[in-house]
Amino acid sequence: LRDLNEYCRSLTTGGLLFMSGFIAEDKELVLEEVRQSGLSIVAEMRENEWMAICLSK
Numbered sequence: 001l002r003d004l005n006e007y008c009r010s011l012t013t014g015g016l017l018f019m020s021g022f023i024a025e026d027k028e029l030v031l032e033e034v035r036q037s038g039l040s041i042v043a044e045m046r047e048n049e050w051m052a053i054c055l056s057k
Helices: 004-010 024-037
Strands: 016-023 040-047 050-056
Touching: 004 024, 016 024, 024 040, 024 050
Parallel strands: none
Antiparallel strands: 016 050, 040 050
16 A cells, blocks of 8 residues: 555556455555545455455546
8 A cells, every 4th residue: 555656656547556465354444545546446356355456547
Protein backbone atom coordinates (compact mmCIF):
# COMPACT_ATOMS: atom_id res chain seq x y z
CA LEU A 1 0.00 0.00 0.00
CA ARG A 2 2.85 2.39 0.64
CA ASP A 3 3.59 2.44 -3.12
CA LEU A 4 -0.02 2.85 -4.26
CA ASN A 5 0.30 6.57 -5.04
CA GLU A 6 3.42 5.90 -7.13
CA TYR A 7 1.58 3.20 -9.08
CA CYS A 8 -1.33 5.60 -9.59
CA ARG A 9 0.97 8.30 -10.99
CA SER A 10 2.52 5.75 -13.35
CA LEU A 11 -0.81 4.64 -14.83
CA THR A 12 -2.23 6.29 -17.92
CA THR A 13 -5.94 7.09 -18.08
CA GLY A 14 -7.78 3.81 -18.50
CA GLY A 15 -4.78 1.85 -17.22
CA LEU A 16 -5.28 -1.17 -14.97
CA LEU A 17 -3.54 -2.13 -11.75
CA PHE A 18 -3.86 -5.61 -10.24
CA MET A 19 -3.19 -6.06 -6.53
CA SER A 20 -3.17 -9.53 -5.01
CA GLY A 21 -1.96 -11.52 -2.07
CA PHE A 22 -3.66 -9.73 0.79
CA ILE A 23 -5.98 -11.37 3.28
CA ALA A 24 -9.71 -10.72 3.38
CA GLU A 25 -9.35 -9.33 6.90
CA ASP A 26 -7.44 -6.36 5.38
CA LYS A 27 -9.94 -5.69 2.60
CA GLU A 28 -11.45 -2.52 4.07
CA LEU A 29 -8.02 -1.05 4.80
CA VAL A 30 -6.93 -1.71 1.22
CA LEU A 31 -10.16 -0.33 -0.26
CA GLU A 32 -9.92 2.86 1.81
CA GLU A 33 -6.41 3.48 0.46
CA VAL A 34 -7.69 2.79 -3.06
CA ARG A 35 -10.54 5.31 -2.65
CA GLN A 36 -8.10 7.96 -1.43
CA SER A 37 -5.80 7.35 -4.41
CA GLY A 38 -8.56 8.16 -6.91
CA LEU A 39 -8.50 4.74 -8.56
CA SER A 40 -11.72 2.85 -9.31
CA ILE A 41 -12.41 -0.75 -8.38
CA VAL A 42 -13.11 -2.87 -11.47
CA ALA A 43 -13.27 -6.31 -9.84
CA GLU A 44 -12.66 -8.12 -6.57
CA MET A 45 -11.71 -11.77 -6.31
CA ARG A 46 -11.48 -13.98 -3.26
CA GLU A 47 -10.25 -17.51 -2.73
CA ASN A 48 -10.55 -18.69 0.85
CA GLU A 49 -8.91 -15.89 2.87
CA TRP A 50 -6.86 -14.45 0.00
CA MET A 51 -7.98 -11.40 -1.99
CA ALA A 52 -7.12 -9.73 -5.27
CA ILE A 53 -8.51 -6.57 -6.84
CA CYS A 54 -8.36 -4.97 -10.25
CA LEU A 55 -8.26 -1.17 -10.30
CA SER A 56 -8.46 1.41 -13.08
CA LYS A 57 -7.44 5.03 -13.43
